[in-house]
Amino acid sequence: MNEPIIHIHELYKKYKDADDFSVNNLSLVIEQKEIFGLLGPNGAGKTTLLSMLCGLIKPTSGHFTISGLSYEKNATQIKKTIGVVPQEYALYPTLTARENLRYFGSMYGLKGRELCQKVDDTLEHLGLLKFADKKVDTFSGGMKRRVNLIAGILHNPKVLFLDEPTVGVDVQSKNVIINYLKELNANGTSIIYTSHHLTEAQDFCSHIAIIDRGKIYAQGTPRELVSTTPNAHNLEDVFISLTGKELRDDA
Template sequence: MKKSIIHIDQLFKKYKDADDFSINNLNLIIEEKEIFGLLGPNGAGKTTLLSVLCGLIKPTSGKFSINDLSYQNNATEIKKLMGVVPQEYALYPTLTARENLLYFGSMYGLKGKELKSKLELSLEHLGLLKFADKKVETFSGGMKRRVNLIAGILHNPLILFLDEPTVGVDVQSKNVIIDYLKELNSKGTTIIYTSHHLVEAQDFCTQIAIIDRGKIFAQGTPKQLIAQTENASNLEDVFISLTGKELRDVI
C-alpha cells in the first residue's frame, strides 16, 4: 500500500499588496511514486505552490509535511530529499555542460568518481555526451532543457519538482525527456509536474489535480477525471469544464 509523501493542510499564500490569495485554503495529499500533474490556467497558483513546497517562499498560514517530516521543523533535511527543475534555465551559459553539472553536483555534496560517473551516464542517456564540453550558450532549447533536467536529478532525489519541463522543445527532445522521467519514476522517484501540455499530461501522469484561483477543483487519474466530467473525451475537455473559457492573461 502506498503512503503519502506530501501532505498539505489548510495552506494559504497571499503576496504583499495582492488583492487575492494565490493559494487559498488548499488541502492535498500526494502518494509516493506517483507522477502527479498539477494543472491549471495562468495565475492559478501552480508555481506558487511549487515554490512553497520547495522552500523558496513561505506560506501565509497552514502547514505541510514531506516524507512525514514537518517543513516547519525539518526544512534542511527535507531539501536534501528533493530535486527542482525550474521552467527557466538554471544554467551558466558561458560554462560547458560538463562544467555546469560538476558545479551543481558538488552543491548536492557529490564529488570524485561518483559525481563523474553519474554525470557521464546522465549525459549519455539524454544524448548529450558528445556535446559535454561545448558551452551551454551554443545549445538549442531542447539541449538546454535536457541539461537543466540533469542538474536537478544528479543526487537521485526522492521527490522531483518539474515546472514546464518540455516547454519550447522539439518533439524528439520532448520524447527523450518524458521517457527519462518515466524511468526515474519506475525506480522510485515521486514526480510533481506542471504543464500546459494537456495531451502530454494525460499520457504522462498517474494522478492529476486541477487547480484554479488557489484551490483544488478536482483530483484523480486522467481516466477518472474524463469519466466523471459530462461530455468529456480528453483531459482538455475536463480542464475547460472546470476552469472555463475565459482568458487568463497575467502581468
C-alpha cells in the first residue's frame, strides 16, 4: 500500500498574542494523486495550515510529513518536491511573462534549453505564448493567474498547493486552469486546493475536508458529504450546515 503523500498528526498553531489557536489539534491523511480540497469560511485556518505545509511558518506543536519527509530533517528535499501557487500574484509586474518564468524556473534549478523549452511549452498550453514578451502588469487577471500557476509547476512538483487559484478570473480562464490542473493530476501530481467556489470544488475535488476554527468538521468525497448531511443537495448546503450562516467578514 502506498504511503500517504501528506500525513498530519495533532498539529497546532497559535500566533503570538492571539487568544485562540488558528489550527487546533488537526490530524489529516491525504493520499497520493488526490485532488484534495480544504474548504472553510474566512479565518477558518486554511491559509495557516497551507503555510505550515509549505514551510513558511512553524507549527506551535504537532508533526507532519510530505512524501514521508519532515521539514526538521529534509527541508531542502521537500522544497524541491512541492509547488506553491499563492492567492496573491507572485510575479514581477515590470518583467515579461517569459522573463518571470525563466527567473522562477532558475530558482528550482532549471536552466538552459530545458528551461526555455519548458517555459514556452507551458505558456503555449495555457494560451499565453503570443503574450510571452509582454509585461505582466499589462495582463488581465485571468492571464496573471495562468502565469502565476505556471511559476509554481515548472519543476514538475510531486505535490502542488493552490490557494484560490481561480479567484477573480473569467469563465474561460477558469476552465483552462481547471482542465490543466486535471491534466497535472492525471500525470501523478497530488493537489491540495483551497477555494470559496463551492460548485467548482464539488466538481474538481476527489476528496474534501471542511475546516473551521482550526478543526476539521467533516471529510470525504463530495458525494459522501452531500449524502450524509441531512437535507443537503450540494456542497454549499453541507458547508452552511457545518459552519453556520454567521458572517465571517475580515477587517
